[in-house]
Amino acid sequence: MVQLTRRKFLVASGCVAGGLTVLYTLGIRAAASAPTIIFPDERSGAAWIQIRPSGACHMYFPRQDMGQNANTGLAQIVAEELNILVADIHGEHPTTSDVPPLAVTAASMSLTAFSRPVALAAATLRESLRARAAAMLGEPLANILDDLGGFRTANGRKVGYCELVSGTGVVIEFDDNKSPLPLYTFDPNRQKKQIGHSVRPLDIQALVTGAPVYAADVQVEGVLYGRVVQPPVRNAHIRSLDTQGVMQTPGLVKLVHEGDFVGVVCKTPSAVDAAMAQINVTWNLEQPISQLAIDSLIDVDAEMMDGDLEHVLQDEAHRDTVDWDIDLRFEVQVQTHAQQEARAAIARFNGSTAAHELEIWTGTQDPWAIKRAAAVDAGLSQDDVVVYPQRLGGGFGGREYYEVERDAVRLARAVKRPVKVQWTRQDEFTASRCRPASTHRLRIAVDDEGNLSDWWYGYVSGHVALARERMAGWLLPIMRLGTDMGVVKGAIAPYAAPHQRVECTDVDLPIDLGVWRSLNGAPAVFAIESAMDELAIQRGEDSLQYRLAQMKGAHPRLQACFERVSKMSTKSPLPEGHNYGRGFAGGIFDGRCHVAISADVHIDVETQTIRVLHMCCAQDVGLAVNPGQLRAQIESNLVWSIGMALLERFEVADNAIQSSNFNDYEIPRMKDMPSLDIEIIDQPAIPPAGAGEVALIAGPPAIANAIRNACDFRAVKLPIAFDDITANLRA
Numbered sequence: 142m143v144q145l146t147r148r149k150f151l152v153a154s155g156c157v158a159g160g161l162t163v164l165y166t167l168g169i170r171a172a173a174s175a176p177t178i179i180f181p182d183e184r185s186g187a188a189w190i191q192i193r194p195s196g197a198c199h200m201y202f203p204r205q206d207m208g209q210n211a212n213t214g215l216a217q218i219v220a221e222e223l224n225i226l227v228a229d230i231h232g233e234h235p236t237t238s239d240v241p242p243l244a245v246t247a248a249s250m251s252l253t254a255f256s257r258p259v260a261l262a263a264a265t266l267r268e269s270l271r272a273r274a275a276a277m278l279g280e281p282l283a284n285i286l287d288d289l290g291g292f293r294t295a296n297g298r299k300v301g302y303c304e305l306v307s308g309t310g311v312v313i314e315f316d317d318n319k320s321p322l323p324l325y326t327f328d329p330n331r332q333k334k335q336i337g338h339s340v341r342p343l344d345i346q347a348l349v350t351g352a353p354v355y356a357a358d359v360q361v362e363g364v365l366y367g368r369v370v371q372p373p374v375r376n377a378h379i380r381s382l383d384t385q386g387v388m389q390t391p392g393l394v395k396l397v398h399e400g401d402f403v404g405v406v407c408k409t410p411s412a413v414d415a416a417m418a419q420i421n422v423t424w425n426l427e428q429p430i431s432q433l434a435i436d437s438l439i440d441v442d443a444e445m446m447d448g449d450l451e452h453v454l455q456d457e458a459h460r461d462t463v464d465w466d467i468d469l470r471f472e473v474q475v476q477t478h479a480q481q482e483a484r485a486a487i488a489r490f491n492g493s494t495a496a497h498e499l500e501i502w503t504g505t506q507d508p509w510a511i512k513r514a515a516a517v518d519a520g521l522s523q524d525d526v527v528v529y530p531q532r533l534g535g536g537f538g539g540r541e542y543y544e545v546e547r548d549a550v551r552l553a554r555a556v557k558r559p560v561k562v563q564w565t566r567q568d569e570f571t572a573s574r575c576r577p578a579s580t581h582r583l584r585i586a587v588d589d590e591g592n593l594s595d596w597w598y599g600y601v602s603g604h605v606a607l608a609r610e611r612m613a614g615w616l617l618p619i620m621r622l623g624t625d626m627g628v629v630k631g632a633i634a635p636y637a638a639p640h641q642r643v644e645c646t647d648v649d650l651p652i653d654l655g656v657w658r659s660l661n662g663a664p665a666v667f668a669i670e671s672a673m674d675e676l677a678i679q680r681g682e683d684s685l686q687y688r689l690a691q692m693k694g695a696h697p698r699l700q701a702c703f704e705r706v707s708k709m710s711t712k713s714p715l716p717e718g719h720n721y722g723r724g725f726a727g728g729i730f731d732g733r734c735h736v737a738i739s740a741d742v743h744i745d746v747e748t749q750t751i752r753v754l755h756m757c758c759a760q761d762v763g764l765a766v767n768p769g770q771l772r773a774q775i776e777s778n779l780v781w782s783i784g785m786a787l788l789e790r791f792e793v794a795d796n797a798i799q800s801s802n803f804n805d806y807e808i809p810r811m812k813d814m815p816s817l818d819i820e821i822i823d824q825p826a827i828p829p830a831g832a833g834e835v836a837l838i839a840g841p842p843a844i845a846n847a848i849r850n851a852c853d854f855r856a857v858k859l860p861i862a863f864d865d866i867t868a869n870l871r872a
Contacts, residue, residue, distance in 0.1 A: 190259075192266065192305075196290060199230075202232045202233065203240075203259075205507075205508070207504075207536035207537075208534075210343075213342045213767060214251075214252050214256075215252070215256065217336055220334075222326060224288065224290065225289070232344075236529050237511075238527045243509065245507040247506055247507075247656065248731070249730070249831030249834050251833075253733065253831045256326065257326075260325075264322040270291075274300050278294060280294055280298075327828070333825075336764070337764075337768065338767070357561075358531075359487055363559055366409060367404055367405060367406040367553075368548070372401065373430055373798055377427075379425070380423045382421075384398075384403075384420055385419070386419035387420060390415050390416040392409050392412030393406075393416050395555060397555045403420060403422065404548060405420075406556045424796075429651060429796055430651045430794075431794055435793070438601075439577075439580050439648065441601045442582060444646050450600075450601070450646040452646065453643070453644045454624070454633065454645065455642060458640045459641065465585065466586050467676045468583075469672050469675065471667065471857045472858040473667060474789070475793070476789050478538070478658075480537065482504070483565065483569050484503075484564050486549040487559060487560070488546070490519075500526075503545065505540050508530045514547070515528075537658040545562055566802045570800050571801070575653065576658075577603025577604065579661070582597075584597040585638075587676070587680070591680055591682070593636055593691050594639060595638060595639075595641075596638040599644045599645065600632070600645050603650040604647050605625055605628050605657070606627040606656060607620050607621050607628075608654035630660040630661045631660075631663070632661065632665045634669045634673075635699055636692060637691060637693040662728070663841060667841050667842045667845065670726035670842035671856070678849065696729065699727055699735045702727055705737070709739070713755050716754075720852055721851055722741070723850055724739065726738055736838065737758070738757065738758045739757045739843060739847075740843040740846070742754060742847040742851055749863045751848065755817075756817055758779060760819075760821060764828060766829055768821055772821065778837040779836055779840055781809075782836070782843070784809045785841045786840070787860050789807065844861075848861065853869050
């Protein structure tokens with residue numbers, strides 16, 4: 142790999158055409174099939190900021206946008222440090238050839254990981270400009286005061302950024318030997334001008350006016366259209382293939398068959414539909430695909446009867462023989478991403494004389510992983526491949542991989558023309574990597590005073606981060622000797638017990654698995670918070686107060702969330718009548734994000750529905766950069782909580798994925814929406830904690846606990862159906 146200095150990189154990529162630039166960058170080492178996991182540290186980052194001769198600020202956006210609008214928050218940080226308006230920042234999504242590799246956009250880490258490096262870069266630029274202003278005005282540096290878009294002196298002399306930058310281009314390097322710069326963003330005593338205010342997303346106009354922002358919108362001259370047969374699981378192999386009639390399809394350019402890869406390239410999208418209808422494939426599977434097969438593989442009771450589970454996450458004076466007060470088994474169904482935008486990609490081969498032999502336009506969470514995988518797939522060097530990232534209409538962990546891009550690359554290579562591949566909705570359900578099903582056994586005992594004495598939590602899940610086909614096959618057995626960071630997420634409860642054991646086993650399932658919003662956090666917290674709620678009820682305790690007491694003061698931020706959501710919920714009394722209930726739940730995501738939720742439900746006997754009426758959420762986000770966007774992220778998690786708790790059911794049978802569209806995989810719709818009350822707990826002295834998937838961990842158990850409060854039914858299986866609770870209802 143060629144290593145460029147920061148200055149050489151800027152010049153080579155044409156970045157320094159004029160103005161003053163600060164670059165913060167770092168190297169990368171990553172396998173071709175692995176996600177890009179390089180995050181910035183205190184002194185380095187992965188993008189650059191430039192003040193141009195006009196005085197405008199140009200910023201490369203370091204995050205892929207799938208609705209979370211993290212780049213707007215990062216632009217607010219730049220604006221705060223430079224004393225400019227967010228509207229004065231021109232943001233651009235860099236290609237994989239414009240900047241060094243950036244970490245995959247995932248795990249609610251965008252503001253957490255990038256806020257400080259971005260602030261440091263902008264502050265470095267600001268202080269370098271201040272030194273220039275001092276030289277220009279003939280004043281001591283201490284006399285140069287901040288002003289909007291520039292600087293001023295005490296006697297009223299002003300100089301703008303546009304006057305301080307030259308047309309020849311100057312690159313500012315970090316100097317590790319200098320004393321630390323003042324970072325306005327993280328100064329709790331500063332009256333913030335940009336941070337902490339709701340700012341509309343910088344690209345919102347393009348979205349609301351229908352401008353081309355998605356991969357499917359990209360126009361490439363001479364493009365053809367293609368599609369590939371998606372197997373029911375990636376390790377399937379073709380048993381029989383019937384393509385009779387394909388060659389007679391009007392508009393067909395080529396039928397492509399390479400091993401287990403079968404696809405068509407046509408002149409029009411309608412011709413693609415017609416050609417694909419003529420292809421019939423049967424598959425050889427390594428494992429039968431059925432719900433029974435999945436259930437047998439994740440049976441936690443069978444696994445625990447055989448002894449210790451594979452991974453022990455916590456073991457503190459554990460006792461095997463205890464008179465358990467709570468002993469519950471929970472089951473969580475498979476869920477798919479069900480993103481609104483069916484993914485698309487365009488690939489074009491240009492020949493070895495072009496700047497880039499292969500160009501790819503796609504919406505992905507990890508453009509650099511796509512670049513690496515495409516280079517290996519096409520037999521090219523990484524320098525010969527460029528990825529142009531587009532906006533994503535949803536991602537949630539499902540768009541980190543080389544998938545629709547692979548289809549486009551292979552078809553384009555076969556016909557030596559640019560090819561656009563647009564997945565159908567059925568392709569999305571068939572080929573999307575799912576959150577695994579899991580089963581959980583949770584046992585709790587209390588002492589004579591009612592305090593937790595013993596805690597034993599075991600669970601079995603399919604793989605997540607270490608799922609099959611996510612990385613090289615030879616590497617998986619080695620990686621699986623350790624713990625799967627996705628499987629262990631959320632397993633350690635915030636409640637104190639002197640005797641604790643938490644253990645898990647992760648297994649291969651017969652369907653494709655992968656990263657899904659909150660990873661195992663949502664299933665684990667569903668089990669933990671449901672069990673704690675049941676324990677409080679059986680003891681005759683107030684459920685919320687009992688939780689707080691059992692934290693033993695160890696988690697003040699989570700306790701504050703619970704106390705806040707309790708006050709919020711009292712503002713909306715439950716309606717009088719039968720089968721109304723309220724439940725609470727909370728948790729900590731990834732050790733940094735704290736949330737508590739209340740849910741009000743009504744179980745309607747007449748319509749045979751479970752209706753979520755109202756939800757309150759209090760979330761500690763650390764430093765709240767953009768409250769409006771934080772609120773939007775929390776809302777999306779609350780909506781998805783309804784889907785996970787009550788609606789989303791992924792069907793597999795007869796060695797195939799049966800769920801194929803939104804008619805047979807139900808997600809929340811407008812009729813399912815409750816009223817929402819959201820409060821953001823701002824902690825200016827704490828770095829941004831993240832919000833993209835946090836509330837989802839507490840929403841489903843809050844709904845389940847509300848159902849328990851409404852009709853005495855303890856839900857131990859998700860999703861919860863009306864038929865599950867009929868015996869507990871009152872007419």
